[in-house]
Amino acid sequence: MPIFFPYLNFLVGVLYAFLAFYVLFKSPNSLVNKLCFAFLASFSIWSFGIIGIKNLQTTKEVAMFSENFASVGWASFSMFFVFFTLVFTGRKNLYTFKPFVVFWSGLAAVFILLQWNGFLIYDFASDWFGWLPVWRNNGVSLFFYVYYISGILVSFILLIVEIVRSASRQKKMQAGIIAATLLIGFVGGTFLDIIVPRFGIKNIPQGAHIVMLIWALGLVYAMLKYRLFKITPETAAQNIINTMEDLLFLLDAEGRVISTNIAVQKKLGYDNLDITGKLFSAFFPAGKAGDLIGKIAAMEKINNEEMAIIDKSGATKYFLVSTSPMGRDENKLFGSVIVARDINEIKEARNTLEKKVQELEKLNKLMVGRELKMAELKKELKVKDIKS
Secondary structure (H helix, E strand, O other): OHHHHHHHHHHHHHHHHHHHHHHHHHOOOOHHHHHHHHHHHHHHHHHHHHOOOOOOOOOHHHHHHHHHHHHHHHOOHHHHHHHHHHHHOOOHHHHOOHHHHHHHHHHHHHHHHHHHOOOOEEEEEEEOOEEEEEEOOOHHHHHHHHHHHHHHHHHHHHHHHHHHHOOOHHHHHHHHHHHHHHHHHHHHHHHHHHHHHHOOOOOOOOOHHHHOHHHHHHHHHHHHHHOOOOOOHHHHHHHHHHHOOOEEEEEEOOOEEEEEOHHHHHHHOOOHHHHOOOEHHHHOOOOOOHHHHHHHHOOOOEEEEEEEEEOOOOOEEEEEEEEEEEOOEOOEOOEEEEEEEEOHHHHHHHHHHHHHHHHHHHHHHHHHHHHHHHHHHHHHHHHHHHHO
């Protein structure tokens, strides 16, 4: 039986990878799909790492390297699932809150580095299936357990709240399936990969990544059965917005950026985290945004006014800007829509054409001057001929 463990873990890793790319293929531009992809990919990395641990043919050094590689997956999947759950349950504003993302991402990165430096799993005991990891009995290991468990519990609570509060039966079913399979995978995986090695229980191989297939398959089943990532009017509108070549900014009543489309990243270099929550006026040259912001505050429409916007590198780019107030009620502004059309190529072409016109005008003046000079010379020669 032990000889089949490497092949089994390889197949599990391939299955996770297939599920990850399948979800991403369904809607490549969807944030929830991207986060689900990252979550499933972390399990795939973990599974491939286990190949070198549950293997009778490998040395202890190979097992340690394999565990370090696998830590990229087992130290990050909790973080990715927290992000996924926030977006899935409609709390995207918290996911786009930069300090929150940096905090969770930083924790995952720190635990990966700690594992690579031997602060978590530091040794292996030989067993009938290969190698059994030995955890350090220190505060670092305890802190990792708190990080891992708290991430899962936060996600589970958010899913339960969604089941209770959501008015959509479909959303309740989706959240219910994900929560139920999460609970099975979490309990089974924690027992096999934390409790068993922590208490020195032998003869039971690591299997959390296999048990958690139930969790992953439950997520994908919710997608297929209840169309978790189906095309809705909202997602269709988002896809249309993201295919726009024009820049789109959504502002709140205070003039801060709520959301942008992909064109903003392509044309200006800002990603959503760089720009969300900042005043729109901050992206204009000093003293150039006053008139625009005044008109927005006064709920006036602007149509195709040429304006300069500063990109991420600090360069000035030119756009035709149009604005429209959003959600007016009793003279109160709830937000604004800003559309900016790139005219840099047009301006460059116009500048090039103007230079050519100036060069032609200079040449024309030279030619006219030459003709006049020739006419004067001919006149002088004619006068001399008459005199002679």
